[in-house]
Amino acid sequence: MKILTSEQIRRVDAETIKREGIPSLELMKRAAKAFYDRFTERFPDKNSPVLIFAGVGNNGGDGLVVARLLNKSGYNVKVCIVEYSDHYTEDCAHNVRRIKAENISYMKVREEKEIPELSGYDLLIDGIFGTGLSREVSGIAATVIQRINESGKPVISIDVPSGLFLDRPTSFAVHATETITFEIPKLALYLPDNQAYTDKVTIVPIGLNKEAIAQEASNMSLVERCNIRALLKPLHKFAHKGTQGHGLLIGGSLGKIGSVCLASRAALRSGCGLVTAFVPGCGTSVLQTAFPEAMVIEDRNGTHITSIGYTIRPDAVGIGVGMGLLPETQEAFYRFIQQNRAPMVIDADGLNILSKNREWLSLLPPDTILTPHPKELSRLIGEWREDYEKIEKTIAFAKKYRLIVVLKGAYTLIVTPEHLYVNRTGTPALATAGSGDVLTGIITGLLAQGYSPLEAAQSGVFLHGLTADLTAAEIHPRSFIASDIIDNLGRAYFEIEKRIR
Numbered sequence: 106m107k108i109l110t111s112e113q114i115r116r117v118d119a120e121t122i123k124r125e126g127i128p129s130l131e132l133m134k135r136a137a138k139a140f141y142d143r144f145t146e147r148f149p150d151k152n153s154p155v156l157i158f159a160g161v162g163n164n165g166g167d168g169l170v171v172a173r174l175l176n177k178s179g180y181n182v183k184v185c186i187v188e189y190s191d192h193y194t195e196d197c198a199h200n201v202r203r204i205k206a207e208n209i210s211y212m213k214v215r216e217e218k219e220i221p222e223l224s225g226y227d228l229l230i231d232g233i234f235g236t237g238l239s240r241e242v243s244g245i246a247a248t249v250i251q252r253i254n255e256s257g258k259p260v261i262s263i264d265v266p267s268g269l270f271l272d273r274p275t276s277f278a279v280h281a282t283e284t285i286t287f288e289i290p291k292l293a294l295y296l297p298d299n300q301a302y303t304d305k306v307t308i309v310p311i312g313l314n315k316e317a318i319a320q321e322a323s324n325m326s327l328v329e330r331c332n333i334r335a336l337l338k339p340l341h342k343f344a345h346k347g348t349q350g351h352g353l354l355i356g357g358s359l360g361k362i363g364s365v366c367l368a369s370r371a372a373l374r375s376g377c378g379l380v381t382a383f384v385p386g387c388g389t390s391v392l393q394t395a396f397p398e399a400m401v402i403e404d405r406n407g408t409h410i411t412s413i414g415y416t417i418r419p420d421a422v423g424i425g426v427g428m429g430l431l432p433e434t435q436e437a438f439y440r441f442i443q444q445n446r447a448p449m450v451i452d453a454d455g456l457n458i459l460s461k462n463r464e465w466l467s468l469l470p471p472d473t474i475l476t477p478h479p480k481e482l483s484r485l486i487g488e489w490r491e492d493y494e495k496i497e498k499t500i501a502f503a504k505k506y507r508l509i510v511v512l513k514g515a516y517t518l519i520v521t522p523e524h525l526y527v528n529r530t531g532t533p534a535l536a537t538a539g540s541g542d543v544l545t546g547i548i549t550g551l552l553a554q555g556y557s558p559l560e561a562a563q564s565g566v567f568l569h570g571l572t573a574d575l576t577a578a579e580i581h582p583r584s585f586i587a588s589d590i591i592d593n594l595g596r597a598y599f600e601i602e603k604r605i606r
């Protein structure tokens with residue numbers, strides 16, 4: 106699903122109206138109905154008093170149509186028109202007339218003293234500003250937003266939390282409990298800097314014109330279940346372990362062998378045929394006991410890796426977990442990346458070694474996958490002030506070294522030199538020890554099965570997150586551990602392959 110800018114969304118909006126020969130009011134009705142459907146499903150209690158804040162633009166117009174729909178179906182609604190300007194859009198003005206005609210209780214607010222007391226309401230709907238926001242919020246709109254935020258009430262935002270900029274940092278906006286956004290995903294809804302404003306995000310279709318969307322060029326998109334489903338290879342009846350790929354996981358040091366166990370088990374569960382772990386001597390019996398399905402090659406040294414050599418021919422390599430940063434290990438890493446030509450994932454200490462020796466980055470084969478968390482990323486690309494700068498710097502870095510960067514977070518970003526992908530699967534349950542090692546293992550396993558680096562990165566991240574989504578009702582997010590990801594990978598595959606009627 107393409108992520109578009111506000112300017113592109115405006116064009117799609119206008120093109121839909123033109124191509125489908127519908128009045129703009131009709132599109133507003135569709136949007137409001139889509140919001141209403143989701144809202145009433147989430148909040149079926151019609152007795153809960155609801156206050157709808159509507160601005161004077163089309164986001165406000167949506168809010169007024171929502172008020173009419175809720176009122177008609179028996180909800181207890183009131184409307185507060187935040188008149189931050191005298192200039193109403195035509196469709197908004199039309200709906201002000203309609204709410205009057207339908208006797209819906211409303212008030213206009215132009216000054217602070219006119220703002221109603223919010224304590225009597227159970228739910229607030231926010232339709233003050235949408236994608237038309239063009240400058241910092243001030244005056245009465247700012248005061249109202251502040252009151253909304255201070256109220257502590259659940260706030261459901263229409264399209265975007267009011268005050269959220271779609272293309273630059275935001276310092277003040279509605280703290281939405283949920284945003285019900287119209288059809289097209291907006292990048293700002295998925296950035297960590299905006300977490301105070303965007304909690305849950307739900308995308309609802311509103312029947313925008315498909316060709317109009319297709320015409321808009323974008324180098325950003327959401328990773329969707331259908332994308333992953335389409336790229337999964339079928340399992341052949343005559344498949345055997347030799348045809349399913351051989352993954353090699355290199356890492357570990359005394360006290361950190363668990364990371365290699367997790368990564369290797371995850372690689373095998375992701376579907377590859379064979380897994381070998383390359384570890385220092387202290388890891389061999391641990392691995393063979395904890396994970397008998399893996400083969401093990403040991404370094405000549407007992408406590409940490411000092412030289413990486415083997416005669417097997419792996420189809421993919423995952424390197425770095427638990428490896429440590431001792432000079433001999435760094436040297437071994439250097440010699441290894443100089444000669445390795447198998448597709449590769451680099452994580453954890455592998456990334457830290459690269460940030461200490463930045464000139465080695467140019468030795469990496471094109472499309473090598475790096476999987477940093479934000480701290481590891483900052484060691485590689487330097488500090489950033491805000492998310493847009495971070496993304497810009499990561500793209501420049503990916504371009505310079507022709508790499509794929511998987512930036513782990515609540516919404517993991519997959520950055521290639523050409524494109525930014527946003528993954529939505531996953532919950533805070535994944536913020537647990539070993540979760541990153543498991544991701545490295547899954548991506549290595551997928552690479553070994555012959556998926557391209559981009560496919561492996563996208564599907565690995567998607568599957569990893571999906572295990573947490575699928576177990577959310579059985580394993581409390583607080584007690585979810587990295588092994589639960591591995592144990593539920595099969596379930597995640599079932600979910601992806603499930604037919605949706």
Ligand SMILES: NC(=O)C1=CN([C@@H]2O[C@H](COP(=O)(O)OP(=O)(O)OC[C@H]3O[C@@H](n4cnc5c(N)ncnc54)[C@H](OP(=O)(O)O)[C@@H]3O)[C@@H](O)[C@H]2O)[C@@H](O)CC1
Pocket residue numbers: 114115117118132133134136160161162163164165166167189190194233234235236237238239240241242243246263264265287313
């Ligand atoms: N696209 C779609 O698919 C569909 C979109 N729909 C809905 O339309 C919404 C977009 O509506 P919109 O364009 O009328 O803009 P909106 O956000 O209501 O703002 C209103 C006006 O406020 C102004 N303004 C800006 N910043 C300001 C500030 N800081 N302080 C004061 N004023 C400020 C600015 O006008 P200006 O002053 O720049 O002339 C702006 O035009 C969208 O989010 C969705 O809900 C659906 O109905 C149908 C399908």
Ligand SMILES: [K+]
Pocket residue numbers: 164231232233234235262263264265266267
């Ligand atoms: K809004």
